[in-house]
Amino acid sequence: xxxxYLVRFGKAEDAFExxxxxxxxxxxxxxxxxxxxxxxxxxxISARNGKYRDCPPLPCVIGYDVVGRVDxxxxxxxxxxxxxRVAGLTRFGGYAxxxxxxxxxxxxxxxxxxxxxxxxxxxxxCTAYYSCMECVNVHEGDRVLVHAAxxxxxxxxxxxxxxxxxxxxxxCSSEKKMEYLKTIGVDYPINYATxxxxxxxxxxxxxxxxDMVFDxxxxxxxxxxxxxxxxxxxxxxxxxxxxxxxxYFSKIRxxxxxxFYHPASFxxxxxxxxxxxxxxxxxxxxxxxxxxxxxxxxxxxxxVITPAGGLEFSVEQLADxxxxxxxRKTMGKVMVKW
Numbered sequence: 001x002x003x004x005y006l007v008r009f010g011k012a013e014d015a016f017e018x019x020x021x022x023x024x025x026x027x028x029x030x031x032x033x034x035x036x037x038x039x040x041x042x043x044x045i046s047a048r049n050g051k052y053r054d055c056p057p058l059p060c061v062i063g064y065d066v067v068g069r070v071d072x073x074x075x076x077x078x079x080x081x082x083x084x085r086v087a088g089l090t091r092f093g094g095y096a097x098x099x100x101x102x103x104x105x106x107x108x109x110x111x112x113x114x115x116x117x118x119x120x121x122x123x124x125x126c127t128a129y130y131s132c133m134e135c136v137n138v139h140e141g142d143r144v145l146v147h148a149a150x151x152x153x154x155x156x157x158x159x160x161x162x163x164x165x166x167x168x169x170x171x172c173s174s175e176k177k178m179e180y181l182k183t184i185g186v187d188y189p190i191n192y193a194t195x196x197x198x199x200x201x202x203x204x205x206x207x208x209x210x211d212m213v214f215d216x217x218x219x220x221x222x223x224x225x226x227x228x229x230x231x232x233x234x235x236x237x238x239x240x241x242x243x244x245x246x247x248y249f250s251k252i253r254x255x256x257x258x259x260f261y262h263p264a265s266f267x268x269x270x271x272x273x274x275x276x277x278x279x280x281x282x283x284x285x286x287x288x289x290x291x292x293x294x295x296x297x298x299x300x301x302x303x304v305i306t307p308a309g310g311l312e313f314s315v316e317q318l319a320d321x322x323x324x325x326x327x328r329k330t331m332g333k334v335m336v337k338w
Contacts, residue, residue, distance in 0.1 A: 002338075003096035004318065005059040009050035012322035016095075017059070018315075024100040025072070031080060031088075031103045032072040037312070038094040039065040039119045040334040041152075042239070045326045054279070056092060063094020064279075065122040067115060067335070070106075077103040079290070084108045087121040089282050089289070097338055104286035107293035110301070116310025117300070120152050120333035125296040125305065126289065127238055127278050128156035131214060132164070133295065134288075135274050136234050140165030142211040145201060145228065147221060149186055150177040150309070150331045153238065157214050158184050159305045166212075169204070171197050173328060180331050184308050198224055209233065222273075231270045238276040308332055 007017045026032045046052040047062050055062065070084045080086055080103060088106035090099050109118050132138055144161050148154045149170025161168050162185040170186035172178060173193045181189035188204055190197045201210065209230025215221050216239030225235050266273065282289050299305045309332020313321040317336070324330050 001097040003061050003093075004315070005095075006048060006055075006062050007059045009048065009058075012048060012319035012326075015048050016318060021096075023098055026074045026077075026100050028074040028076040029103055030074045030100050031070050031077055031086075031106055032098055032100045033066055033068040033086060033088060033106070034071040035066045035068040035094075035097055035099060035338055036085075037067050037115055037119060037335040037337040038063045038090075038096075039067075039123060040321050040325050040336060041065070041123055042325065045322060048322060061093045061095050063090055063092065063096070065089055065119065066094050066099055067109075067118045068099075071098065074103070079103055080106055080108050085111055085113075085118075087118050087293075089122045089278075091279065091282060095336075102282075102286055104290045105282050105293070107290070107297055109297060113300070114307045114310075115312060115335050115337070116333045117307035119335040120156060120310070121293065121296050121300075123278065124152035124333060125156045126292045127153050127276065128160055129292045129296050130278065130281065130288075131236050131238055131274075131276050132157060132160050132212075134292070135236055135276065136212060136272075138164040138166050138212070142166045143169070143205065143208070144212045144214070145169040145171070145197075145210050145225070146186075147171050147213070147215045147217050147225075149189075150180050151216070152333045153216060155184055155308050155332050156305065158186055159308070160299075163299070163304050169197075169201055169210070177331060180309060198228065201228055212236065214238070226271065226273065229271055234272040234274060236274045236276060238278075310334065312337055 001023050003021045005017050005019050047055040067087050070080050070082050086106050087109050090101050093099050144166045146154050146157050150172045168186050169188040170181045171190045171192045178189045178191050190200045210228045213225040213235045215237050311334050313336050321336050
């Protein structure tokens with residue numbers, strides 16, 4: 001079978017090499033998936049640039065999620081069967097024609113589900129589901145800010161939040177993305193490239209405060225977001241893209257911008273700071289991840305969450321796909337097809 005190896009850090013067109021490797025065999029609790037397509041995530045960009053500490057030593061096969069069909073199952077697998085179309089996490093190894101992964105991080109999906117929607121289930125929709133359905137309890141009328149709302153997780157969060165009846169503020173970086181945010185239900189789209197989102201939020205809310213902030217950027221966005229939430233407010237952090245590709249001294253500066261906090265400050269103001277890493281959930285709480293996967297698919301079947309945005313590339317266009325994600329030109333999920 002073919003696998004795409006990350007062989008050197010740097011530009012996308014120079015970083016990868018296609019190799020022939022043996023077909024992997026699943027163990028008792030694992031499944032083998034014949035890959036239809038693999039997903040691109042910002043972590044892939046960071047790994048390619050040598051900025052992702054979890055990345056295995058080179059040469060390695062990166063990739064966190066795939067859509068495909070179950071090709072073989074271990075003796076103790078019960079949740080999926082051979083022939084099922086599935087979405088799943090791979091915890092590296094996704095850039096390959098076949099992948100083997102724990103069955104508990106895989107879920108069966110409808111045959112007719114569009115590829116970019118299916119590809120968003122394991123990482124983007126599960127991150128959003130865990131963040132706003134497990135970590136917090138969203139109520140009708142809650143005022144919620146979502147950063148990078150046009151991205152994969154952002155899109156998923158907006159759909160889930162609107163299902164819960166929240167009033168959603170969403171930031172993005174272009175007028176095109178502003179129009180996209182309106183189509184997915186964002187009540188107050190904010191272009192942070194032309195406006196200070198903090199000023200806009202305060203202008204719209206007047207003397208009120210936000211109830212929640214969902215953030216994937218990190219740095220000063222954490223510090224500023226905590227200031228924007230009121231008593232009983234919750235700040236959910238599920239990424240730090242602002243740090244990923246920064247240089248050494250810039251990374252120190254940006255890390256300091258997170259701010260310094262003592263538990264007493266949250267206690268006194270009754271605020272919460274919640275961190276989310278779905279990779280750690282997959283590693284240590286796979287049954288919890290399976291619950292999220294099942295919850296997402298159930299909502300998709302009910303029409304609560306629907307396809308929105310997304311791009312498809314061929315394997316031959318892998319470098320183009322990486323550049324599109326790196327330059328923040330994408331909306332929704334990016335998938336690379338074999």
